Structures are given as C-alpha cells and as structure tokens.
Amino acid sequence: MRKKLAAGNWKMNGLQSSLGEIAALAEMIGQPNCDVLLCTPATLINSAAQIADKSAINIGAQDCHANETGAHTGEISADMIVDAGGKYVILGHSERRADHGETDSCVRDKTRAAWAAGLTAIVCVGETLEQRDASNTLDIIGGQLATSIPDKATAETLVVAYEPVWAIGTGLTPTLDQIGEVHDFIRARLERRFGEGVGRSVRVLYGGSMNPKNAAEIATVSNVDGGLVGGASLKAADFAQIVDALSNA
Numbered sequence: 535m536r537k538k539l540a541a542g543n544w545k546m547n548g549l550q551s552s553l554g555e556i557a558a559l560a561e562m563i564g565q566p567n568c569d570v571l572l573c574t575p576a577t578l579i580n581s582a583a584q585i586a587d588k589s590a591i592n593i594g595a596q597d598c599h600a601n602e603t604g605a606h607t608g609e610i611s612a613d614m615i616v617d618a619g620g621k622y623v624i625l626g627h628s629e630r631r632a633d634h635g636e637t638d639s640c641v642r643d644k645t646r647a648a649w650a651a652g653l654t655a656i657v658c659v660g661e662t663l664e665q666r667d668a669s670n671t672l673d674i675i676g677g678q679l680a681t682s683i684p685d686k687a688t689a690e691t692l693v694v695a696y697e698p699v700w701a702i703g704t705g706l707t708p709t710l711d712q713i714g715e716v717h718d719f720i721r722a723r724l725e726r727r728f729g730e731g732v733g734r735s736v737r738v739l740y741g742g743s744m745n746p747k748n749a750a751e752i753a754t755v756s757n758v759d760g761g762l763v764g765g766a767s768l769k770a771a772d773f774a775q776i777v778d779a780l781s782n783a
C-alpha cells in the first residue's frame with residue numbers, strides 16, 4: 535500500500551510572518567494517516583524545518599541546481615537544502631519550465647543532484663491545454679517521464695506529480711476519468727521502466743486547483759497517491775482539510 539502524500543507548494547509566497555501557518559497546521563493535523571510536506575521558499579526552509587521538527591510536517595524546496603557547488607550566482611544546491619533541514623525538492627515544475635526554460639534533461643540532472651544529496655525528488659509532468667486539445671497528452675507525458683527521471687529510481691527517492699498546466703491556479707480541474715487515464719499511464723510507464731516492485735511503489739500525486747472541496751473525490755481515483763497543492767496550501771485551515779481528506783482516502 536502506498537501511503538498518501540499531501541504536499542504543499544508555497545511558490546513565491548511567504549515571509550517570516552507566514553511561519554505561524556506551519557505551527558498552526560502542525561497543531562491541527564496531529565499525526566495523520568498520510569505524509570505531509572510543505573515546500574516553502576528557500577528563505578524559509580531553515581526556520582520552517584525548526585518549527586516543524588517533531589511534528590508530522592516535512593519541509594522541502596521548490597528547485598535546486600544540478601551542480602554541487604560553484605560559480606552559479608543566485609542558485610541553491612541540493613546539499614544546501616539538506617543543510618537547511620529540507621527533505622524533498624520539487625523539480626521540473628511547469629512554472630520553472632516556462633519561466634526558466636528548464637528542459638527534461640535539465641530536470642534529470644537536477645534529480646540526480648537531489649538524489650546524491652539524499653533528497654526525495656518530486657518530478658513534475660503535465661500537458662498544456664493546446665497539447666491536450668491536440669490529443670497529445672500521453673505522448674507529452676511519456677516523453678517527460680522518459681527524459682526527466684534518471685535511472686535507478688526508488689520509492690524513497692522519487693515521487694511523480696501530474697500537473698496539467700491548464701489546471702494550475704485556474705480553478706479548473708480535469709474530470710476524474712481524465713485524471714485516472716493519466717495516472718494509470720504514468721503507473722504503467724514506471725512499472726515498465728523500473729520493474730513492478732519499484733514501479734508500483736513510487737507515489738504519483740495530482741496537482742492543479744486541488745482544494746478542500748475536491749481533494750477527497752480526486753483521492754478516490756486509482757493511482758492517485760496524494761496531491762501537490764499550490765494556493766490551498768498557504769492557509770493552515772485549508773491545507774489541514776486536504777490532509778484530512780487524503781488521510782481518510
């Protein structure tokens with residue numbers, strides 16, 4: 535049985551004054567029946583990890599550089615994330631692919647770096663609306679999976695997040711059938727590439743306008759092992775409801 539994962543992506547939101555939301559969330563959720571993660575801005579990782587220590591909440595980052603150290607002004611390495619108390623890193627989010635031109639092979643190199651540092655990588659894949667309308671969704675996702683994920687993945691080091699680009703921050707969500715089709719496809723590709731043992735144990739999250747109202751329903755879809763939540767992860771009261779929905783799924 536794959537344990538569900540409720541993962542929040544704060545994106546470029548959050549100041550020191552937002553750390554109270556993490557303490558409040560810890561209090562609200564107690565010890566839930568799912569794993570919980572908040573990927574904060576890099577500036578908050580260290581203090582967030584201290585606040586979340588001994589609670590059910592893990593802290594992670596939203597990106598890392600592919601190199602260990604060096605002349606890369608403004609960048610953060612996977613080791614630095616670990617040093618600050620992070621356990622996970624989101625890689626290849628569509629906003630980074632769009633804003634920073636990140637390619638599948640760039641995401642693969644970053645994933646290798648994350649693994650070398652001991653982080654769990656959450657590798658994001660997903661189609662644009664144009665790609666879906668052209669019936670290219672599975673081709674696009676198959677290509678992203680093949681190139682963005684390095685060999686030797688394990689259930690401990692890899693989580694895949696399916697985030698349809700058109701569902702992010704829009705309030706639109708795919709139908710449950712559409713989500714199921716893509717998640718079943720990702721599962722089949724993981725099993726084919728990494729074997730049944732690993733392929734069946736890697737968690738596959740859904741992301742894109744997940745909220746307290748739709749989380750329980752989305753979590754019933756086969757091969758949905760949790761959520762990667764943007765806007766609804768910023769407020770402890772909202773995210774606690776999503777944690778609860780995934781705990782009871």
Ligand SMILES: O=C(CO)COP(=O)(O)O
Pocket residue numbers: 543627697701702703704705741742743744762763764765766
């Ligand atoms: O991009 C997302 C999570 O990584 C989803 O964002 P929203 O939940 O705000 O749509």
